[in-house]
Amino acid sequence: MIRLFFVAALSSIALWGLAALSALPLSQWASPFANPATLLPEQIFFAFGLMPRAGIALLIGGLLGLSGALMQAVLRNPLADPTTLGVASGAQLALVGATLLWPEALALGRGPVALFGGAVTAGLVMALGARRGFAPVTVTICGMLVGMLASAISTALTLGQGHYLLSLVIWNGGALSQDSWHGVFRLMATLVLGGVAAALLARPLVVLSLGGATAKALGAQVGLTRFAALSLAVILSGMVSAEVGLVGFVGLAAPALVRRLGARSVTQVLLWSPLAGALLLSVSDSALMALAALGGPEMPTGALTGLIGGPVLIALLPKLRNIVPPETERSDLIAPRATHPWKRVAAIVCVTLILTALSLLGGRGPDGWGIISGDIAATFLPLRATAILAAASAGALLALSGAVLQRLTANPMAAPEVLGVTGGAALGYAATLFLFSVPSPFTLAFGSSTGAAVTLIILSAYAMRSDMAPARLLLAGLAVGAFASALLAAVMASGDPRAWSLLGWLAGSASRASVSGALALSVMAVVGLGASLLVSRWFDILPLGAGVARGVGLPLGRVRLGLVLGAGLATGAASVLVGPVSFIGLMAPHIARSLGLVRPASFLAASWCLGVLLMTVAAFGARTASYPYDLPLGLFATLIGAPWLFVALLGRRHS
Incomplete structure (x- = not known):
């Protein structure tokens, strides 16, 4: 230990000396006790900056x-x-x-x-x-x-x-x-x-x-x-x-x-x-x-x-593995099962439609709160409808990704943001900005989706190789997210002009979405819901374990890979249009499960609708809280999702 510390100390001294010599020749190095009035600017920087x-x-x-x-x-x-x-x-x-x-x-x-x-x-x-x-x-x-x-x-x-x-x-x-x-x-x-x-x-x-x-x-x-x-x-x-x-x-x-x-x-x-x-x-x-x-x-x-x-x-x-008793990582709560799940899904759809209409027609204007009409409506309704469609579609895709990941990992805490998928999408977006001089919207979407999918694949492979418990898989995802955040912070602090484009995207806003982008994302959200409902039977089998899945003839490797890729692509596509958004993919499935919607089809459909609802509310808050300026969309999604998550965690007692 002492030898390694000694080598580290020498390395630090050598590197610091290289930086100091590049700033000032050795003969001009000044003492920190010298009077600043007698020193040159370079010597002041050395004595009161570098040292x-x-x-x-x-x-x-x-x-x-x-x-x-x-x-x-x-x-x-x-x-x-x-x-x-x-x-x-x-x-x-x-x-x-x-x-x-x-x-x-x-x-x-x-x-x-x-x-x-x-x-x-x-x-x-x-x-x-x-x-x-x-x-x-x-x-x-x-x-x-x-x-x-x-x-x-x-x-x-x-x-x-x-x-x-x-x-x-x-x-x-x-x-x-x-x-x-x-x-x-x-x-x-x-x-x-x-x-x-x-x-x-x-x-x-x-x-x-x-x-x-x-x-x-x-x-x-x-x-x-x-x-x-x-x-x-x-x-x-x-x-x-x-x-x-x-x-x-x-x-x-x-x-x-x-x-x-x-x-x-x-x-x-x-x-x-x-x-x-x-x-x-x-x-x-x-x-x-x-x-x-x-x-x-x-x-x-x-x-x-x-x-x-x-x-x-x-x-x-x-x-x-040898420190934490497995029983301390399990959830003690078994969600109630609704007798008529599709009636509850229909109620969620009705509430979503009503709130979406209110968000579209109502809000805060120069004269305060109210319903927009007349010439203002003709001007602003198309813009507002595009932003709401983009936010709602992104929320649907994030919620669907969270629902798929929770079923796939048998872990109710799994979500794109918690498993580092959102961070991977952000790294993919940043890499695309720096690799292409003028990246197109399609290139940015492909880059962020690829980053999200690659992150999920690496995480899944590591988890399966290490035979990780679900809670440890969450920590691995959080570690990936922390790594991505640190890398993005380094990029933004570097002073590169392209970092400001990245910073604007990280702020997140649905108001920048184009009509074609919003429509494309909505089509993807509808297709994603349809595809997940078609394979909903898989989500009954996967939580039972690999042995049961193989026993009933399910091609487990291909199914897992397809679901992981689908969740990654959906997260990347949603993120590229409205920026990285936290907690929607975690909270929407949680709410659906707490409402008793535990069977795969109703669970997936309700999560999708709740994602639309939550993102519509978040977009409304981002648009109106500091009128006439938009605040970051991700902030309101976090403020909505975090309290719910903390309440859920507080409800999990140690037995």
């Missing part, structure tokens, strides 16, 4: 490594860290919200605001996890979903404030650039105090690692220990977010690295994780500076560390 940046990278890595080690120790969960538990996203949302909406809250500094946001999200995740006995998989899924919600709201706020856009995009990516030593001094004090507190908690955490029941039998105060350790972890990660923004997954990778290098006890992991995190972030940041010095793109360091998280998270999933 504190090297220190801040080490300190932030140490803080995040210690925070992740504490979270993993107290929850007995190797997947826990400030990113996967949503703490970093909560701090980010609080800081963005305060910056844009309530600047007076920053009067005492960014630290208290970040700590408040991180504490709120941590409390929410712990409340959700407590319903399942803090099972590692459940807690991690809750944390990543809470993080998705916080990130969606943060992104929407950022996009809604154009004059802050560039600085917030870069800050959200975790930029380590410095202009003084003040940040280094603040974080150094935080790390010293945090290290002392962690040392005091080490012995109680060792006892807690034996299990809650055993720890109580030995006289340990389990609740107090958990609260103290999690509070300390939130404080450490919140201070990082307040200083530099979102730096992801260092708290996940550092403890995993030291365990791989031989650390076994809780004390050893707590001792070595800060050093591993410091070296990991230092090497990453120095490599980015060296790359920029050689003519490469400049990007926030947090975007690079986010790329580490997805592979590390996937690599750790098989280790849960």
